[in-house]
Amino acid sequence: MSKQSFNIAVLPGDGIGSEIMDACIKVLDRLLADQPRFDLRYTQGPGGAQHYADTGVALPDSTLRACADADAILFGAMGLPHIRYPDGTEINPQLDLRKDFDLYAGVRPIRAIPGVPSVLADPHAAQIDFVLVREQSEGLFYGRLYPELQPKANDDEAFDLGRISRKASERVFDFAFRLARQRRSLNPAKGRVTCVDKSNVLSSMAFFNKIYWERAKLNPDIGADHCYVDAMALNLVKRPWDYDVLPTENQFGDILSDLAAGLIGGLGMSPSGDIGDKHGLFQPSHGSAPDIAGQGKANPTAMILSAAMMLEWLGEIHCMPEAGAQAARLKLAVDAAFAPGRLHSFELGGKDGTRAIATAVIEALARSQVTA
Ligand code: ATP
Numbered sequence: 001m002s003k004q005s006f007n008i009a010v011l012p013g014d015g016i017g018s019e020i021m022d023a024c025i026k027v028l029d030r031l032l033a034d035q036p037r038f039d040l041r042y043t044q045g046p047g048g049a050q051h052y053a054d055t056g057v058a059l060p061d062s063t064l065r066a067c068a069d070a071d072a073i074l075f076g077a078m079g080l081p082h083i084r085y086p087d088g089t090e091i092n093p094q095l096d097l098r099k100d101f102d103l104y105a106g107v108r109p110i111r112a113i114p115g116v117p118s119v120l121a122d123p124h125a126a127q128i129d130f131v132l133v134r135e136q137s138e139g140l141f142y143g144r145l146y147p148e149l150q151p152k153a154n155d156d157e158a159f160d161l162g163r164i165s166r167k168a169s170e171r172v173f174d175f176a177f178r179l180a181r182q183r184r185s186l187n188p189a190k191g192r193v194t195c196v197d198k199s200n201v202l203s204s205m206a207f208f209n210k211i212y213w214e215r216a217k218l219n220p221d222i223g224a225d226h227c228y229v230d231a232m233a234l235n236l237v238k239r240p241w242d243y244d245v246l247p248t249e250n251q252f253g254d255i256l257s258d259l260a261a262g263l264i265g266g267l268g269m270s271p272s273g274d275i276g277d278k279h280g281l282f283q284p285s286h287g288s289a290p291d292i293a294g295q296g297k298a299n300p301t302a303m304i305l306s307a308a309m310m311l312e313w314l315g316e317i318h319c320m321p322e323a324g325a326q327a328a329r330l331k332l333a334v335d336a337a338f339a340p341g342r343l344h345s346f347e348l349g350g351k352d353g354t355r356a357i358a359t360a361v362i363e364a365l366a367r368s369q370v371t372a
Contacts, residue, residue: 004038006314006323009070011063013093014048015288016298016354017076023300023358024074024307030362031330037322043070048078049091049288059093067097067279071318072310075283076303080290089144094274094283098136099145103274103281104168105175106134106250107309108257110240113301115338116265117348120237128263129190130243131179134253135172136274138163141250164204164249166211173215175275176247180222183244192223196232196248196256208249229256236260257285261302266347268299271306273313280317282310296353297346301334304361308334333364 010025012018025042032039045063052058058078067073075097079090097103111129112118118125143150143161151159176193184191193216199209209226216224227235229252235242236256240263248256261270267286274281284302292298308330315323337343337360344350345357352360 003036004318004320005041006038006071006318007069008040008042008310009063009066009073010042010044011047011067011073011078012044012076013078013288014050014080015077015290015293017048017078017288019293019296019298019354020284020300020303021074021076023354024303027300027304027330027358027361027365028307030365031326031333035322035326038320042074047093049080049083052091053083058091059096064100067101067281072314073097073101073279073281074307074310075281077284077286077288079288094281095141095144097281098274101279101281102137102276103279104135104137105172105273105275106132106136106253106257107179107273107275108132108134108253108260108285109271109305109309110257110260110264112264113269113335113338115335115340115342116269118263118265120240120263124239124241125263127241130240130260131183131245132253132257132260133172133176133179133245133247134257135168135247135250136253137168137250138165139250139252141254162204164208169208169211170215172247173212174219176245177215177219177222180245181219184222190244191221192225192244193219194232194243194246195224195226196229196246196252197226198229198249198252199226200228205249212247232256233259236263261285265345266299267302268345268347269301269305271302271304271309273306273309275313280310280313282306282313292346296355298354299345299347300354300358301338301345301361304334304358305331329365329368330361333361333368336364336368337361 012021043066045066047059140162142163195212197205199206261267270285272285308327311327343352
């Protein structure tokens with residue numbers, strides 16, 4: 001059987017982006033070295049806040065083309081607080097990529113890794129396993145995505161235009177119900193969707209909620225319920241193990257995903273995928289962490305787990321179970337690397353940084369069986 005190649009656009013970006021990307025590529029090289037079925041070809045693309053400072057452009061056309069032509073995009077982190085556009089906003093090319101490639105579902109799996117201490121003392125914390133699905137094409141980020149529609153600010157007032165549309169809501173809810181069905185096929189205890197909104201106060205959110213229940217009716221095999229975002233912030237601290245798939249509005253998803261990452265060991269443990277109907281971009285949930293950049297302290301796990309999500313997604317859309325099998329093997333290697341007493345990341349007050357964590361994952365891969 002001939003070996004299939006997937007073309008991956010690699011955008012390391014700013015701050016810790018290049019450190020964690022280097023570590024991730026080393027891990028991927030080790031993972032895929034043992035199997036004959038497929039390989040990854042990387043096309044590196046410059047971009048980010050530093051690139052903007054150097055050239056006046058945050059994402060050059062060559063990088064955009066590489067992303068458009070790629071089978072998937074692997075993204076480190078972009079943005080630096082001291083480099084801004086003339087209006088004072090930060091350089092966030094990831095928002096532009098979401099818009100350009102219509103990456104409407106921000107998928108953020110929150111899974112406790114055995115061996116990584118949780119901030120929650122309750123023993124149920126070991127069972128945390130839910131997925132935030134953040135709607136990313138509109139919501140309260142709409143004015144940032146479409147500045148020409150945004151009411152102009154002046155020195156007395158400023159506005160942010162929010163939008164909830166039927167089309168965007170339907171597709172993200174349908175995505176959430178499909179995901180819940182898929183998760184139930186792997187674990188019969190899963191398969192429930194909880195819409196997170198603020199439908200008791202905001203009319204756009206009442207519309208979001210109405211569409212949610214319309215889509216829930218079309219998916220009667222999946223349990224459906226709903227929670228206000230303020231209550232969800234409390235519940236995610238008190239009993240996060242109760243949840244499965246949580247679709248929500250853009251800004252709520254942005255905020256809750258940082259809170260959720262805190263439950264499982266910090267932003268360095270929390271992967272994500274920005275997924276559309278044609279393209280997928282995979283990046284850690286965190287930003288460029290300039291406070292620790294260049295010091296070897298960054299935890300590359302979120303980046304490595306984002307690469308596992310990429311392999312899972314490639315396997316699904318190309319009907320190649322071998323890619324899914326390698327994703328599963330990579331996740332198991334991460335779990336083995338963090339087995340109790342093995343790694344203690346800087347993020348959690350330990351001494352293990354980028355190199356130690358990547359090496360531990362590579363060693364775990366070397367011990368693991370090749371199943372594909
Ligand atoms: P953005 O708004 O771009 O997502 P942010 O303002 O949320 O960024 P981050 O860059 O994500 O900020 O960093 C938040 C904190 O988490 C910082 O103290 C940073 O050092 C820490 N942090 C983020 N990522 C990692 C990582 N991979 N390893 C260790 N610490 C991290």
